[in-house]
Amino acid sequence: MSAAQQQPQQRHGPWTGVRVLDLTGLSGAYGTRVWAALGADVICVEPPVGSPIRQMPPLAPGHSGPEASLWWAYYGATKRSVVLDPTNAGDAAALVNLIGSADVVLDDAPPATQETYPWLAAQGEGGLGVAGIVEKFPHLTWVSITPFGMTGPRREWRSSNLIGWASCGLASTVGFPHGPPLTPAGEIGVLMHGASLHALIGSMLSVRTRNQAGASGEPALGQTIDLSLQEVGLWLSPETGVPLYLDDQVPRPRAGNRRPVTSPMGMYPASDGYVAIIAIQPTHWNAVAQWVHELTGNEGILDEIFVDIVVRREALEAVDAWVEELTTQFTKQELFVEGQRRRIPITPVNTVGDLRHDPHLEAVGWWRTEEHPVLGTYTVPGSPFTTDGDWWAWQRAPMLGEHTDEVLGSLS
Template sequence: MDSLLDSIRVLDLTDEKGLLCGRILGDMGADVIVVESPSGNSARRRGPFYQDTPHPERSLFWFALNTNKRSITLNLETVDGRELFKKLVRTSDFVIESFSPHHMDDLGLGYEVLAKLNPALVMTSITPFGTQGPYASYKGADIVLMGLSGLSYISGEPTREPLRIPVPQSYFHAGSWAAASSMIAFYHREITGQGQKVDVSMQQAATWATYSTQEWWSYAKTNLTRQGTWRQIGTSRMQVLYPCQDGHVMLFILGGAAAAAGQDLFIEWMDKEGMCPDWLRGFDFSKLDVSTATQDFFNRLSEALVSFTATKTKAELFEWALENTLFLAPVSNARDLLENPQLRARNFWISLEHSELETSITHPGPFAVLSETPIQVAKRAPLLGEHNMEIYHGELGLSNQELALLKQGEVI
């Protein structure tokens, strides 16, 4: 079956801040060409590395974000490099880049110039703060963007400092936003024939991830802050993360008849094993209003539940919860995800051959299942300049002598 973006070409000039955008477009079938400097994309030097051996061709970060792509080397700081890029633009549908604002303009490769070569071109820029506004010229790594987006403010324990999530969430939010925005512009192009410029701010993309917290003021006149392993419920806080023998589970206690059935049975299970305090035995959860429950109630409930869940495994608790309609789920680690039967049933995990490493590596697969235009992850991430000959010679028609001169001049 055809893919959604068959015969569509993308020139990917991003670094770690935007590589996910090209990965998504590539998974949808686009021919994504990652354009690297002769020394290689900076993301190649980002760990972790395969078998803990640092090398630009062993970066697991690079592997994860560059499947379904081809790689060419091209020095855009040279006149010849810019001319070659323009040739590629004429037959491309997207250009995505994550340079500093207006860097492409300074190179003579801004949208106004490229649109004259290809009026149908969609050009997407991914920058820390967008290309307009008082912060537009500021640099920003993930830790800066996590702070300025508000995400760090709501991450961590309430009595401790704000935290940054270990992986670069702002980059991934921006990459997914860029892919969605680019597709919207592409849809407009398919109707009108006219391309356009897409301006993605990483701060703005990450701020959207705080959207649910913004409702709290309207709902409870409360500014939601860091909750840690507890959650704000009305004017009190309820523990939702509980320890068990091999990790943790998430458990929500709710009021009303629907939730009470499973919770009543859970308390009975605790009682049968001699782990239910007297005050909790026979408690009527159907009459519980969590929005008005006191902090003392949640503290006593937490103490009782922690004592019990700590004696069970994640699997024991989860299987019981499924059978008895309790709002409980295990907290998955990496191995749990790899072995998860639901993800396996949907063919989420795929094995890609890395012949250069003489092995196959398991990768995350399709992010969605489309019946008519399937999303596919078919090719490992490219080696540096792996497709130079294929594209420069095979598609642009450059001779071996011309390629040798370009390489000698550090253009490719």
């Protein structure tokens, strides 16, 4: 068996010994990926057709089927895959046993489904859903991730990452002043990531609290955790979202790719893309003004009145135009290097290609190489933080049902 085919399950890290079942799609995928990387045994319970993430494009060039999705290659890393069909009596019984072996379960099924789960009735569990499960397994932490929570008049409304952005008010703040709201961050499910990270935090704290209680001789009980995408979005938006408007409830205009606090502040065109510039402090502005003057001969920009950020805000269009005369004459990298020399906060707006060949990320060894029996060799992002203890575990994403026999066999 080649190295790419081997999938050892040696665990290390602060959460070694904890088992997490992932019954979710995108809403829990990133959080459970972090659980797994930090040592937990994360098992993705997939239907026979596979997790919906396995169908998400882009697909690896020249590949098709359940192993082809690059999203799955990323989100599935370091997890195990078990295929079960709860409509089958044998699989339903196996799923109940698997849930009982877990410390944490993450579920994104609709509230009514989580409350009933008809396959439980077939196992003599009364069809009580989550309530019946946690009564049967009181040590278990059950995390529900739904669009609007498990209670309330909108609990059964269907949703998505985009609807989540709209419902929490964040979408109303993204876009240009005279245009429609825009979805943030393109294709990626940032709000789903936010929800799964909060699920991660909540479930880790629940396991820690349970373990502390058990160690002190008290009942070692889990928790039920209820996450709403809408509420997570509200929590994440202190600067641009609803909390900003609570004082007078008056929506502010969308700001586009500039911040109307002052100028320059935002994204400015270079000859090969864009750079981000922020010049709030007087020393930053004076350096920008001097650079523009040297390049264009603009005398007005040196007027001391523009040192005041309020004045620059009132003259925002003119100041932005002056700054663009500078930025459009250089590449992103040239602006970055010269800006650093002049002590101006300027940075390139990196593309994926820029990042993949970024000398800093290369120097710190952030990118990692993985091998997969279907996809071959590919590069993935490294860990979001490092520790002296080398907590992070790295394994390729599992193939569909790769660990079914192994995991279910251990329960018998």
